[in-house]
Amino acid sequence: MFFADLAARIDAIDSVLCIGLDTDRSRVPDHLRGADLPRWDFNRRIIDATSEFAAAYKPNTAFYEDVDGWRALEETIAYADGKEVPVILDAKRGDVGHTARQYAALLDRADAITVSPYMGRDSLEPFLSREDKGVFVLCRTSNPGGEDLQDAELASGEAVYERVAALADRWNANGNVGLVVGATVPDELEGVRETVPDLPFLIPGVGAQGGNAEAAVTHGLVDGVGLVNASRSVIYAGEERGRDGDGADFEKAAREAAKRLSKRLNRYR
């Protein structure tokens, strides 16, 4: 069970930090560019440097959508798995039944996945039916455009994202569903928590996007289980230093950033 494993991990390392591996080829430090798979080499070093504070890793598939990228992604997932850190594939998938079943094969590699609710239940069924895997449904996202559709008011008085939260709750027959709710919208975070007391949240937006860490922790966890994600603010923490120097201490900078953020989040747990 994904959420039981995640709970054990959170307890073991005393951290709810999820680290997003949004590894942009153009931001891999120069001294790693000669590697066969620079993104994998970068991720391996980031994992070595930060796993002590990482309740989970979250590679976003967008950064791996090419031949070498998939190789790098597979190596990364296997490596995190070897370190016993759960991996959430940030894929935001969802498609008609026979196609969704193809996407669900992504879960053979990872422990959990993010999915889009727009196409409804049957588009998510192949994920939901994997009892051992976690399924995080996009609910209220952290980006400015999140309001375009998600905040629209329904005839029932709910916002679209609240309806999504209620649907996800209904889709949770296997106890493997969570929600993605952004730290940039703390009021909505609180509101969704009232609607669905039992679903753990995966909360992006506390790093580079400047979201509210206190609200994220206060409303995101259920029985202590939930994740607050930072991507760029951790993995590229050494970037400025690297540009002036030789880039070799990006691991140290990432480690410090992960440690700092993990401790900051712990203040509110």
Add this chain to the structure above:
Amino acid sequence: MFFADLAARIDAIDSVLCIGLDTDRSRVPDHLRGADLPRWDFNRRIIDATSEFAAAYKPNTAFYEDVDGWRALEETIAYADGKEVPVILDAKRGDVGHTARQYAALLDRADAITVSPYMGRDSLEPFLSREDKGVFVLCRTSNPGGEDLQDAELASGEAVYERVAALADRWNANGNVGLVVGATVPDELEGVRETVPDLPFLIPGVGAQGGNAEAAVTHGLVDGVGLVNASRSVIYAGEERGRDGDGADFEKAAREAAKRLSKRLNRYR
């Protein structure tokens, strides 16, 4: 400009048929399984057999999400391009800005892409800003779960999918936006057409899903431009025959299925 190129293609071959390359490894005929990239070998033969009737090809990325799959997909796109058939990548993407820019790189390879509206305008901006490329926004999808969220009634009286249609119309500053509306929901097709008279539709669901071909053509085209998609009913048309025989005439069966469907669609143009 994607839609101008598509219009020229439709005129040149007198067909609005889009062929979905949902190439499942397990359904590639036995005699092709020994190839280095069976999916690419299959697609090449399907393209050779059907291009005369294909206004566009639409590979769904779900079927290519592994190392060999990305190689097969890249070869397939290049080959269709060499035959001057536009390629729509059915990816249903959409993510926060810096990530969406990564996904938008997918458009370097293809001529158009399908995207999900759930995360709003900024999540689609990197696609929308590619003036020369087509962007098909999911509106009312052909699957049963399409109703779960898309049919929800807003306080304004519109359904969610109608709001999406209106948003997409607003996002069409570059004249490169279309909508995905399923042939399985003919009433909704007609309604969306009334809401947005200017956006061409990409209409799945007339093949294996049993949708309404007449409604698809009647409401899907704008000045003759639009696409009606079939995937499995074309590319696997030879499957039954192949199971009994040697599987070698799957190309012929696909060609016949494409020709037949293209002509059927032409009755309503």
